[in-house]
Amino acid sequence: MRTYRRLTGVLLVILTVAAEGDAGAAEKGFVPVLQADLRGAVAAVRHGKTTGGAVGSVLVLPAYRLASGDTILPIYIFDGSLYDKVVEEAIFYQMKQVHALSLGYKHRFGAALSGKVAAEGAYAFTRESRNENFRKGLYNYRDVGGRAVVSLDRRDGDRPAPLSVSLRGYDRRYPNYASLAARGQALLEKTNPAAVTAIAGREKKPKDYQGAELSLDAVQWLGEKIRAQASYDVGARRYRDRYPRTDQGLISDRKRFDQMHRLSAGVAAGFGDFVIGLDAGGLLNLSNDSIYDPAQVLHAFLPHYFQFWSVSVSPSILWALPVARALKPRVRLSVGGLVRGYPYRFRQDSGGAYLDGKQRDQEMSVDLRGWYPFVKWLSATAGMSVRVDRSNNKFEQFLKNNYELFVVNAGVTITY
């Protein structure tokens, strides 16, 4: 409840500031913009099922510009997907809908400096099993939070080379995800009170956490048509009710705390009708959470189970087709490669027993995609991709680690 009160307070401040800024404005008004991306898709897993589905997103921003140059930015985003069947190899969701709302206020402090504050919220509906209904998805979640962004509109000659810093705080809760111990507490109290005592009321809501993120972004021009961008993100998550296990399997007294660091960089260069790009990134997730699996003879205790790192690289080439140039039809081919390692997670044999080596995953992909705008606001798009995942973890009873996924999709994008 306190969180909601704080959010309400933030919203009131934003609206008040907006109203004051608007009072003396001679030039103001709504500037609605909209983007939509609607696609149908067919996905096939080699030696597995072929599924059809649809994905779509709609972004709406009825901005309100003030004469002072400031802007009120209410943003609504719908992001949804629907597949006719869960394919555990690659696609978990039969249905997922994310509704996100942001109400921001952007103020310009001068020619080269701007700032934005925003209150944000989101609710995600998921449906994974045939018995879940729209509101009761186990992995439904809701976010409440806020963000502050400061941008330095730096320029390199006449080209923008902005620097920005963003700080976000949020509270994520999974309203339908409660531990089985919590759901069955009444039953356990009657049948096994010792268990209730041992669990001690902990881990009732083990998925909920509070998060914070800090992001730094910078753009630099390396030549007339060579643009580089780099960003660093660090996120921290403090779980409200989740506790690592001890090396004997007991619930410890520490709470789970994770950190994720991401460093990414990209460069793109234009050569006539072509743009050649290269993205690269590295990611490190640190976690103090551990698991204990008494079924394992060896390595029953795995500290830092959720700790992992990854590096990725993705070259791409985009071709502006030499037809109807004004509309910019184009095709892009990109290739991706990623290696992910788990320094504390042992690989498993096909029966699930932990072996001595550590789990290592590889992902490779090829993606071909094209856009053909009919008019400025409407484009047709179609694409196909192949993704190959490989892992030295051979335990695949519930989750495929080694598979080939083929996806073809087509649809339209709308920009208004």
Next chain:
Amino acid sequence: MRTCLVLLAMAGMGSSWAAAAAPLAEVSRVSGLVRVSHGARGAPAQATAGMPLVEADRVACLGGKVELRFTDGHLLRLVENASLEIMAPVQGKKKGVFTRLLAGKVRALVAKFSGNEVFVIQSSYAVASVKGTDLLFDGRSATVRDEGDAMEHSVELLSPQGRLLALIGEGETAGLRPDGSIDQPHPADSAVLEEMERQFDVAPPAGGTTSGTTGEGGQGAGTKAAEAAAGAGESGEGESAEDENADLYAEMSDFASSDELVNYYDWMERTSDLQLGKVILDRHGNRVEMEQYNYLLSTNTIEYLVLNFRDGGPSAGLTAMTTDLTFNTDLPADRFDDVRRGLSISFRDTSVYPVYWLTQEYRSIMNQDGEQLTEDVYLSDPVEIWSAPTRAFSGGTWSYGMGGAQVGWGQAFEYARTITENWSYLPLEHYLVTEYGDLNAGWYLGANPVPDYPAGCVNFQGIPNDATPTAWFLNGATTSGNMWWMPPMYLHDPDFNSTGIPEDGVVDGRPALGNAWFGLGVRETAALATDVGTFRTFERTWYGDPASPDTPTLTISSFIVDDNGNEQDPGVYLGSAGSGWEWDSLLGQMNLEVEYEWFDPYVGVTWLADLLVEPNMFRDSSVMQAGPGFGEPGGAPGLGF
């Protein structure tokens, strides 16, 4: 229809200063040296973003670029050496946006007008009036971008007197030649269009990349924005560099992508839940959740609790399985489960008396209605036997039996038997075999004792059996032969075997790697959970040796329960699709793998199921590697599944 007027002279365009104080536009973007002055003699000031512009204001790009935003969102972009004057919004009978291009080039991105309003760019030579298009005007000629809407996007090129000189369509250019003749509309040179993009574009704010399907939460930076800036943008995704609302699109994209890291993190969590078997789906699409806890119930008893929740099907609800293992002495509080794990990798060493051994194993299974099945097994202390000839302990005896069990929901079943065995014989480990379903009452058949070895028969190790019953098992209908074993239940020394808890390699001269006998892990239980509901109907008698009626048999029975909990036709057994023995060199044991083919009326499909039985009893490869397998003609008889 959008109309653009380009007047060839300034005559006839009288100015009105009536609204001099009202801002008509503002500087929306600026880079480099751009001056703004009021009128021809006003003091110039550096343009800044947000600077309001009124009638008679002049904007001069001395060394940069500037973008002016008019009411209703129209944009004018000027590049170096261009200058422009803001004019009154009413000119004679017309109203709208009126500007005068004093020098250089201007690019106009004109939003759609309503009524008779016009957007006019006037020069010394021409005027353009537009109702919404994208054009480049250098004072003499105009070029119109092709936006795929010829009806709306034409530009009228007019003389100063208002005479129509040319109607310029999309993708066309027209203007005045230096000799004053008219260059009629014709397709625009692509170089000119490219110049519009290159000279007048302002790259949108940085955004994430969309390249590839592989990545870590949108990992990758700058490609998308760089593509736009480099001239081959992303208009199809609404991030067109020339779009007058590019900053707003960028705001949306930023917000949409702001959850990339969080979503990627949650995705990894979700996959971990699957990999661990914590939250999975069974083959019917029902959700299955698993949780597991273990703790010290007392100083010498460990309790393992597995909770299972299914959100649909005949076994929907919360069920639980509890196992209490009681040892002969107090367990070290900081290593209590190491002792238990040590049991599974302990091998008999008759020269050393055990330190830890189980004295009781209590297990209960609770269904979703709170009913419980229980079994309670008591184990004696090991008794050593001194061998006089060798002057060493040659072995010992060990007995176990069941004190009582409730083996059916609501049923009482008393079973009391003590089995005593000389535990110096390695292969003669007795075992308790129980199969549990997914903790589902509907699948439980009750006790199903196997016929004991008949007196005088030769058991599977070729050792003459006496009349003492040597084996029994409790058969709860389950799926893939998940066996629950009681291996040697003692440890040899306080260090949990002479080498401690081994990480790998050899214990007591034998391989230490292997599957856990103690199948209470989430993984094991979840393995049952994914199979249940399908492979739960068959009745099969497995003969140890079909040629000999005296050999023991194994009967596995099950039945189908529909969504209403009623037993249904058990289906049609189509036969064995194959079977074979598999020697596991790591474990030093023989596994039996049987592949059944079934028609399952529950799902109406025919499917194959593997029944993999890991006896975990044959530890001596020299015994089992040779010869045909159990149940095969000529194979060793006995309960060797």
